[in-house]
Amino acid sequence: MSSWGADAPAEPADDAFGASDAFGAPDPNEAGEDGADAAAAENLSLKFATLTLSKEEFRNKAVAKGWTETTAYDYGAFQEGFQTGSHGASQKYEWNDEYGDVAPKIPDLERILFGGEFQVSKGKHMENLPVEVALDSEEKVAPISTFDDAGLHPVILENIKLAQYSLPTPIQRYTIPAVLQGKDVVAIAQTGSGKTAAYMIPTLSKLMGKAKKLRGPRPGASSPKVRAEPLVVIVVPTRELAMQIFDEARRMCYRSMLRPCVTYGGRPYADTMDDLAQGCEILIATPGRLTDLMDKPHVLTMSRVKYTIIDEADEMLNTDWSEALAEIMGGGDTNDDADHVYMMFSATFPKGARQMAREYMSQSYVRIRIGRAGQAHKNIRQNILYVDKDQKRECVYDLLFSMEDPGRTIIFCNFKSEVDLVDDFLYNRGIPSTSIHSDRNQCEREDAMRAFRQGKAPVLVATGVSARGWDVKDVKHIINYDLPSCMYGGITEYIHRIGRTARIGHQGLATSLYNERNEDIAQDLVNTLVECDCEIPEFLQHLVPENTQEIDFGDDSEDEIEGEDGFGGGDAGGAAAVADDSGFAADGAVPPADW
Numbered sequence: 001m002s003s004w005g006a007d008a009p010a011e012p013a014d015d016a017f018g019a020s021d022a023f024g025a026p027d028p029n030e031a032g033e034d035g036a037d038a039a040a041a042e043n044l045s046l047k048f049a050t051l052t053l054s055k056e057e058f059r060n061k062a063v064a065k066g067w068t069e070t071t072a073y074d075y076g077a078f079q080e081g082f083q084t085g086s087h088g089a090s091q092k093y094e095w096n097d098e099y100g101d102v103a104p105k106i107p108d109l110e111r112i113l114f115g116g117e118f119q120v121s122k123g124k125h126m127e128n129l130p131v132e133v134a135l136d137s138e139e140k141v142a143p144i145s146t147f148d149d150a151g152l153h154p155v156i157l158e159n160i161k162l163a164q165y166s167l168p169t170p171i172q173r174y175t176i177p178a179v180l181q182g183k184d185v186v187a188i189a190q191t192g193s194g195k196t197a198a199y200m201i202p203t204l205s206k207l208m209g210k211a212k213k214l215r216g217p218r219p220g221a222s223s224p225k226v227r228a229e230p231l232v233v234i235v236v237p238t239r240e241l242a243m244q245i246f247d248e249a250r251r252m253c254y255r256s257m258l259r260p261c262v263t264y265g266g267r268p269y270a271d272t273m274d275d276l277a278q279g280c281e282i283l284i285a286t287p288g289r290l291t292d293l294m295d296k297p298h299v300l301t302m303s304r305v306k307y308t309i310i311d312e313a314d315e316m317l318n319t320d321w322s323e324a325l326a327e328i329m330g331g332g333d334t335n336d337d338a339d340h341v342y343m344m345f346s347a348t349f350p351k352g353a354r355q356m357a358r359e360y361m362s363q364s365y366v367r368i369r370i371g372r373a374g375q376a377h378k379n380i381r382q383n384i385l386y387v388d389k390d391q392k393r394e395c396v397y398d399l400l401f402s403m404e405d406p407g408r409t410i411i412f413c414n415f416k417s418e419v420d421l422v423d424d425f426l427y428n429r430g431i432p433s434t435s436i437h438s439d440r441n442q443c444e445r446e447d448a449m450r451a452f453r454q455g456k457a458p459v460l461v462a463t464g465v466s467a468r469g470w471d472v473k474d475v476k477h478i479i480n481y482d483l484p485s486c487m488y489g490g491i492t493e494y495i496h497r498i499g500r501t502a503r504i505g506h507q508g509l510a511t512s513l514y515n516e517r518n519e520d521i522a523q524d525l526v527n528t529l530v531e532c533d534c535e536i537p538e539f540l541q542h543l544v545p546e547n548t549q550e551i552d553f554g555d556d557s558e559d560e561i562e563g564e565d566g567f568g569g570g571d572a573g574g575a576a577a578v579a580d581d582s583g584f585a586a587d588g589a590v591p592p593a594d595w
């Protein structure tokens with residue numbers, strides 16, 4: 001064990017890779033979410049066990065739990081294109097007009113959509129997530145306590161149950177009623193807090209009852225193809241995220257008339273056209289491909305769109321996308337009726353981005369923020385190690401053996417060339433790793449992601465930019481091989497990277513390799529560690545603020561609460577909800593029992 005590894009705490013065994021079967025169904029031995037046993041109590045204190053296994057013992061244990069032997073890529077096959085179809089062509093529920101009012105179940109499809117890698121279980125540590133709510137709305141938004149009391153369409157309620165979402169998360173408690181009231185929404189909440197379902201559930205629920213009336217044409221005998229006339233457009237910054245949101249849409253549209261489609265750069269055009277020509281009510285897209293299609297009126301019209309949703313909104317408001325976004329938000333033949341609803345979601349929302357968001361939203365939009373914009377949470381154990389540049393690879397190798405139990409790990413590098421080098425290095429040492437970055441062709445990207453999700457390659461090396469929003473089950477360890485520099489996202493990027501672990505009440509570890517090249521992010525890093533009660537290493541102690549209770553995060557959240565445009569309503573007569581002593585919004589709603 002090297003000196004770096006000695007500093008690296010191994011995580012507790014509760015949520016480890018092996019505890020819920022590496023590739024799908026939860027292990028029956030895993031304590032349920034209510035199993036507040038002694039072990040859980042100990043985990044609550046976030047104590048991490050010290051390493052006890054040798055590398056050989058660890059490897060044997062890892063193999064027993066699903067680590068595969070390394071297998072070389074067949075790069076030739078990737079060049080030939082998709083062998084088994086792109087992810088966008090994945091199976092979904094196809095409505096048949098003969099169904100009448102109640103559509104039948106399709107057990108095989110149900111298993112695909114809600115089982116295996118898609119089967120989520122809420123972790124045992126929801127109480128470590130922030131619950132303070134800042135809400136600004138002209139009209140009262142009464143938070144829901146359960147999905148059953150939200151007035152949702154019965155089909156989506158059934159799908160929520162199949163997805164095993166037992167209770168709404170804090171962001172869902174407020175966003176669902178706001179969307180059901182027909183409001184434009186800007187919502188900010190921590191990574192892994194369920195923002196996707198927060199917009200998907202109420203939007204689809206509202207449309208399900210009226211789908212027959214609202215939906216566009218379907219191909220028939222006289223016209224074998226139709227153009228896509230979506231009712232909902234969801235725009236996301238990366239291809240992988242588009243596929244993931246499509247998966248959630250496939251689940252939530254199950255047994256409904258709403259047909260989801262996804263389009264992204266790299267998905268073969270012919271494939272996309274064929275899919276859209278079968279009918280499309282929900283369109284998930286990356287911005288470049290969407291504007292491309294908007295220029296082809298025989299393929300796509302935006303004239304029926306009732307909901308435009310921007311996920312990872314601060315990334316999308318980034319100047320690189322600003323032109324495409326302006327076109328999507330109001331260009332082309334976009335429906336500009338007053339009832340067109342706009343929504344924006346992210347875990348981070350710098351002040352500049354918030355100002356831009358206001359340009360696109362109606363004056364009475366509802367703003368919902370859980371905790372502080374850009375806040376990490378205490379379920380992520382953050383650890384910073386001082387490592388010289390030329391020792392980083394060895395260090396990462398050792399870190400992979402530092403966990404008490406093997407789990408999925410993502411290693412972030414700042415450069416594509418570094419990603420390739422680190423992946424090669426680990427592969428040559430027998431680690432089942434894979435990698436992803438924007439220079440890879442689409443087949444390689446989808447294959448790498450599939451291998452990682454399914455656990456065939458439980459170590460993924462990636463550039464940070466590509467990883468926004470990824471939700472992969474059982475990611476136990478994030479390693480920042482490089483820390484993001486302030487020129488390239490800084491602490492915002494760091495928060496998104498470490499947020500790939502410890503999702504929805506689980507715990508995880510984030511280890512960052514630090515040296516003098518990272519001084520520009522040091523102060524922000526220390527502030528984040530202090531806020532999350534994580535240990536500050538000796539070499540960063542001098543940056544610990546004197547008053548740790550009043551750290552200036554430079555995010556201007558307080559401005560929002562107090563200012564004219566503020567969250568919390570202020571003079572605008574808004575229905576402000578702030579946390580009471582119990583940490584739940586003091587708005588009269590009864591908090592769910594176990595959040």
Ligand SMILES: Nc1ncnc2c1ncn2[C@@H]1O[C@H](COP(=O)(O)OP(=O)(O)OP(=O)(O)O)[C@@H](O)[C@H]1O
Nearest residue numbers: 165167168169191192193194195196347469471504
């Ligand atoms: N109410 C719920 N109960 C249990 N699990 C849920 C619930 N809502 C969502 N989830 C699950 O939580 C996980 C994280 O959700 P999601 O990806 O939407 O997070 P997010 O807030 O968008 O994160 P990020 O900011 O990183 O994109 C998903 O696996 C999702 O299926």
